[in-house]
Amino acid sequence: MRVRDLSVTFTGPRGAVTAAEGVTFDLARGEVLGLVGESGSGKSTVGLAAMGLHDPARTRVTGSVLAGGTEVVGASEGKLRALRGSRVAMVFQDALAALSPFHPVGAQLAEAHRVHHRGTSRAESRDRAVDILERVGIPAARSRDHPHQFSGGMRQRVMIAMALINSPDVLIADEPTTALDARVQRQVLDLLDELRHEHGTAVLLVTHDVGVVAHATDRVLVMRDSRQLELGPTERVLTAPAHPYTRALIGAAPTLATVPGTRLPTVENPEPGPRAAARTPVAPPERPLADVTGLRVEFGGGRSLLGRRGEPTRAVRGISLSVRQGETLGLVGESGSGKSTTARVLAGLQRPTAGEVRFAGRDITGAAADTRLRRELSREVQLVFQDPYASLNPRRTVEQIVTTPLLVHTRADRAERRDRAAALLEQVGLSADHLDRYPHEFSGGQRQRIGIARALAPRPRLIIADEPVSALDVSVQAQVLNLLMDLRDELGLSLLFVSHDLAVVRHFCDRIAVMRNGEIVETGTREEVFDRPAAPYTRELLAATL
Incomplete structure (x- = not known):
């Protein structure tokens, strides 16, 4: 070229x-x-x-x-x-957005091959599709699945397979x-x-x-x-x-050699000053803030229109974990390991198949099916999503977005809600001047800050951050991580930080739980997991980190 x-x-x-x-x-x-x-x-x-x-x-x-x-x-x-x-x-x-939702991924790859290889049989194109899927780490049996049945990372692998199928x-x-x-x-x-x-x-x-x-x-x-x-x-x-x-x-890019908990440099501030106070390890309380025991989540497995019973997908297989008050727990694993499903159960958005979930000593296992309980839980537990654009309503102003939790959980009038929204924007590094703007008028990093402000609005005790910086460039990622560290220490928040980026997790989290195929293979402090990993899979992840 x-x-x-x-x-x-x-x-x-x-x-x-x-x-x-x-x-x-x-x-x-x-x-x-x-x-x-x-x-x-x-x-x-x-x-x-x-x-x-x-x-x-x-x-x-x-x-x-x-x-x-x-x-x-x-x-x-x-x-x-x-x-x-x-x-x-x-x-x-x-x-x-790039894959057809109506066709199995194998059929989409086979079509991409046939279009540029006239005379090739359907069987040959199908075999080529299966082969290229396996080369990007997707089993041949998954070629019959549709895009919505894959995790985000697995869909990206399908896209890579489609690009490679004709050896361009x-x-x-x-x-x-x-x-x-x-x-x-x-x-x-x-x-x-x-x-x-x-x-x-x-x-x-x-x-x-x-x-x-x-x-x-x-x-x-x-x-x-x-x-x-x-x-x-x-x-x-x-x-x-x-x-x-x-x-x-x-x-601005954290590495496994970056000193944990320090302020990251950014393009705007290449030499950031030291943090206001050193972070001390969180002592185990008598009772954890959030506690998951024997959690299992299965999808599907019912009868099809033809009466056939399918095998359920076991997304989470009997895991147990806890988040302490004031702690940041990192949940690490590859795409499809069950990280986001676990987070959704803890937030009351996904009904578990079995197990128990408790928050502040209260049983919230059935929150996904109980509207009143789920609403009460949403005051204590808030989420920050991976995609800061898709998670913000494009037809609402920043004021309307940030004050939505206040409409649900408080009786504040419009003026009080606007004042609270302005204060929250200041807290996340924006200003009251942004209240009347819409999401498309902001950069990716600014949109993520708006999502964080919305999550802080009801004054929650636990924030679940599901890949909050994976879609951001390194400088904006550094800004958001610095902000989350400041807010965590200032407000005494607990965080469940879901990520596949080991360097970010090491920099940001107190303890780490490593997931694979719906199971937790290792849990420990930052030093234990990164310096003395016990599970072979954890050692594989660390060895693969760039």
Whole structure:
């Protein structure tokens, strides 16, 4: 691929917006080029332009993109259709939106193969689909399942399989490992490495993960505010960056060597001061705040329309865990291990099949089926979700979003609710000026702060944070982690922190529970789990961390 002076301008109701300007690079056969920058820097715009995927009616693309010998800029739709999927393929960030909800994943992969291999039998395409699924870590039996039956990380693996099924010359991967745990992330990156060495596939890897860049790329291109700042060999850029922004971006990413509990640097504040007070270990109270015993959760297993009884999916298999007052418990494991299901049970949103759940000594096992109990529990337990855009109502202002819990749990009037919302926004680093804006007017990190403000509104005792920073670039991730640490210490909150990022968990959590296939394989303090792991699976995860 050869890109010269690529510029992309979008036209909207408020005028023209330049999303990429003057981007220039070459991508050699078998090379992996990392495209790095914060959200909104123009990374994905460049990737989409290289595939000719921008709407010509609303987008002006200038410059040159030669892909597989075809000039993409200004090419006809017929030429682009022949190019996409065969010579150039793309892995999209949002796997659920990119996959058809109506067809099994195996059938979708087989179709992608048949389209570009005329004369291939259905059986041959089906075998190819099963083979590529297994290479990205999905068992052959799952090829008959639909996208909604997979976890987020597994759907991303399906997307990667679809992009690889025709062995393209150029692969554009837009945040392909963001939703994956360390072990599967390493598997996918090793697969990409194998593909480029076996077939000479060139890879444009769009990512905000510095660890992925260090492990998987030959060269790095750094973008900010639609412009290209730095381009060079990966080792040189990461060890001796020429631009101050690159240095700040690298420093913002926590690693297994980062001192736990310290304030992380950000692009805005590259040298943060020390924390106000050192965090002391949380002593075990007589009774934990939240306690789960023998929890089992199964899905399905009923009779189909044809009268056949299916086997239930055992998402959680008899686990026990507890969260102490003022403690942060990290729940770690690969996608599909049962982490989010456990969190939903604890929040009263998922009915367990068996076991007992207690909060502050009260039995809340049946909260998911008891509206009154669930409402009472929601005052004490709040959630911060993974996707800060999907979890905020786009038709409501920030004031309406943040004050929703107050409408349910207090008798405050409109003025009191607005004052509380303004105070909460100040507390999470925004301002009262943002109250009348809508979610689309904020960056990803700002939207996550709004989600945190909403969770704090009823003054809960426990916050369940389900992958709260996995979708954010490293600098914004650092801002949100610093904020959560400050709020935890200031308000005495307990947190259940669900994540697949071991470096983040080590930095942020007091104790860690490691899950695999619906079971907890190890629980211990941060030092026990990271310095003296007992379970072979934990050692595998640590060894795979980039």
